[in-house]
Amino acid sequence: MHGVWGLGLGRGKPWLPSRIAHKPKPLRQLTESFTPPKHYNDHPPFRRRQYRFLGTPPTSHKSPNITMSNVVVNVSSDLLWAITRNNSSYIVKRGVGNERVTFSKEPLNLTNKHSRKHSGLVNEKAVGVQANENGGVTLITKKSHEKYGSKPASLYDTTAFSKNKSQRKTYAAIVNRVAKKHYRPDLRQEAVARASAIKRSQRPVKATPASKPRGVKAKAAAEKA
Template sequence: MSHSADLTWLLIKDNNSFLVKRNGVQFSSEANNLLNKNSFKFSGLANNKTIGIQAAASGRGIVVSTKKTNVPAFKPSKAINKVTITKGTRKAAAAVAASTARAGYRADLRKAALARVSAVLRAQKPVKAHAKKAGKGVRAN
């Protein structure tokens, strides 16, 4: 028995364990929610097709998870397909765009997925140490 995505959203939109309300704004900490917004479009729980992008456990690369649609609702662990991508930034972005968004899976999430890929990979880069500039003037010494 499959449930409608709209019915699921009506049941979970106001109250669920992933809902975070701060300063009049609602966020969601659920898996496969690209922007962490509490909205039907980005909901990883309500939608039948979702895209999730997280940092890889090794600290290098990303893990792209998608939801399979032909798995029964009572087997949620088998419904998630995870792929690790350890290529460079451009190749990872191209792979995400080609495999999930352009292939007719969820084209409306393409921009958000690419933004998430960029943010995760940028956070994994080491911070460059800049040399401190020598001060000028009498007070600098």
Template sequence: MSTDLQWLLIRNYNSFLVKRVPEGPVFSKEPGNLRNLHSHKYSGLANSKTIAVADSPSGVTITTRKVKASPTQVATGYTTSNIRPRSGGRRALGVASQYAKRGYRPDLRAAALARVSTLVAAQKEPKPSPPKKVRGKKAKTFF
């Protein structure tokens, strides 16, 4: 079945739709949807090639669907790669762009980069805040 036909069938009827505001955008919680927007371009269900970026204890996991995998394949139809949680923005750019260089959905490079860099930044430990400097009357009492 073609991806266009799949999209026409699941466009209005799937369990991942999130309709919050009647006039606003329609969101989607499906796996493999990088922007969480309900559209054919970002759909993880209707496209044969998908990129899923998820948080994991060992870092960030990028899962791609194999091109010739059938929809019924579970584990063998996907490949995964991990990014260490301490990697920087350039590492995230390299990982996100490696799929675009191979011709695997280059239109999703920006969305994958945004998702990877956000997850890597969220996993970093925040810097400790410096002690506050006392001013005014409180400063005079210490001297």
């Protein structure tokens, strides 16, 4: 008893070397059995020393706030088209067999055809023409993805044309925005055609006047009267 407990190691403590009594676990076993708390960066440095073996750098107390809003991911338009060509919620299929046609409900699709050229979801530069609630049309274009790619609310540029504006001025403004500034000159005709169709549909429908009898029918009607 004296030889075991009387070696100056403290009362009640067994006489065993520290390397045997407190044998550390392997690093791999520690990382698998222990995970740091959720708010790791909120802990002061002296509390975070015990987590150094997990590979988290404890150099700074606060880490930068990295979110998806300030991280811009550059994805090729061809890759997006390969993904959404046959899998998209905007696809509408009509017809059977060889007469089957695929349309698209994308807001920035001028012809509503599901194609690489007219797709407003895939192309970095897209044009859309929509009808206003009080008449007239609105031209919608995409801004630069490099500047506004992480800001969806500011990604689109809209220009409204009232119903009182003449058709020539409306079409000229659309051509200037789409073609003359080298934005999407290949969509000039489609943009003007869609704006013209919307303006035509907004005209009030006039009642068809009753046809007047002519010739023999007119003489017969006059005799009866």
